[in-house]
Amino acid sequence: MTDKAQQNQLIELLKNARNVFIFTGAGVSKESGLPTFRDLDGEWTKYDPMTFATLDGFLSNPVMVWNMYRERLMQISAAQPNPAHIVIAQMEHYYPEFLLTTQNVDNLHERAGNKKMVKIHGDACRIRCVDCEETYPVSDYDFSEEFDEPKLPKCPDCGGLCRPDIVWFGEYVPQEAFAASINAAMTCDLMMIVGTSGEVSGGYGFAERALSHGAKIVEINPSEGALTHYAHFWIPQQAGVALPQIWKLVVGDA
Numbered sequence: 156m157t158d159k160a161q162q163n164q165l166i167e168l169l170k171n172a173r174n175v176f177i178f179t180g181a182g183v184s185k186e187s188g189l190p191t192f193r194d195l196d197g198e199w200t201k202y203d204p205m206t207f208a209t210l211d212g213f214l215s216n217p218v219m220v221w222n223m224y225r226e227r228l229m230q231i232s233a234a235q236p237n238p239a240h241i242v243i244a245q246m247e248h249y250y251p252e253f254l255l256t257t258q259n260v261d262n263l264h265e266r267a268g269n270k271k272m273v274k275i276h277g278d279a280c281r282i283r284c285v286d287c288e289e290t291y292p293v294s295d296y297d298f299s300e301e302f303d304e305p306k307l308p309k310c311p312d313c314g315g316l317c318r319p320d321i322v323w324f325g326e327y328v329p330q331e332a333f334a335a336s337i338n339a340a341m342t343c344d345l346m347m348i349v350g351t352s353g354e355v356s357g358g359y360g361f362a363e364r365a366l367s368h369g370a371k372i373v374e375i376n377p378s379e380g381a382l383t384h385y386a387h388f389w390i391p392q393q394a395g396v397a398l399p400q401i402w403k404l405v406v407g408d409a
């Protein structure tokens with residue numbers, strides 16, 4: 156945000172929008188203490204994604220992969236929604252038409268109150284049978300201790316090995332979530348991209364579709380990413396700082 160005039164334009168845009176599509180990534184949960192993937196302190200600097208985020212990697216090392224996801228589950232349950240999550244939940248009530256599509260597998264948007272949302276990369280709080288594909292809430296299982304072979308979560312229906320219900324590299328995203336996101340991109344008058352490098356989602360075409368029918372795009376991210384060149388406004392700030400500041404100007408002190 157360079158100057159006052161641009162800021163006023165941005166506030167008018169948010170005040171007058173009627174159909175808002177919000178697309179988030181790991182950066183929106185960073186200020187809740189959850190690591191991103193590609194930042195210098197991100198998950199993929201500690202864990203090899205080919206081992207920890209592919210089906211082959213999981214099947215070759217189920218105990219190691221489950222212990223990594225057990226760690227993440229514990230981080231998620233200890234984390235709290237931050238001001239960015241809170242504002243995005245308030246936006247859902249403010250705009251007549253609204254969809255939040257998140258790439259995040261944590262449950263912080265839900266815990267902040269968002270309901271009109273889809274999770275396009277799955278849900279760390281659910282597990283799925285590798286064989287029969289049935290899914291179950293993680294609360295059905297005991298994650299209190301580290302896993303070993305006998306303790307690995309098994310499907311109560313067919314006895315198959317269960318995996319985190321997360322979309323791994325080389326796997327399709329959930330069709331319904333993708334279709335809802337494409338529809339939102341095609342009908343919104345404002346798209347907000349918050350906290351994603353765009354490394355994976357660049358290929359989903361959401362920003363192109365939003366631009367194709369004249370929607371305005373706002374990105375909130377401290378760093379430039381693969382989607383920044385689509386944005387009419389780029390706010391190079393942390394989401395938990397920028398969103399409350401902007402939202403206060405849009406809704407006043409209400």
Ligand code: APR
Binds near residue numbers: 183193352353380395
């Ligand atoms: N506020 C906003 N953005 C932030 C913040 C913050 N406080 N801190 C970091 N960021 C930005 C980084 O600049 C980066 O652009 O968040 C982005 C995180 O990018 P990634 O780590 O690549 O995460 P994401 O874009 O969500 O990854 C997409 O890749 O590995 C797969 O499935 C995984 O869903 C994930 C997907």
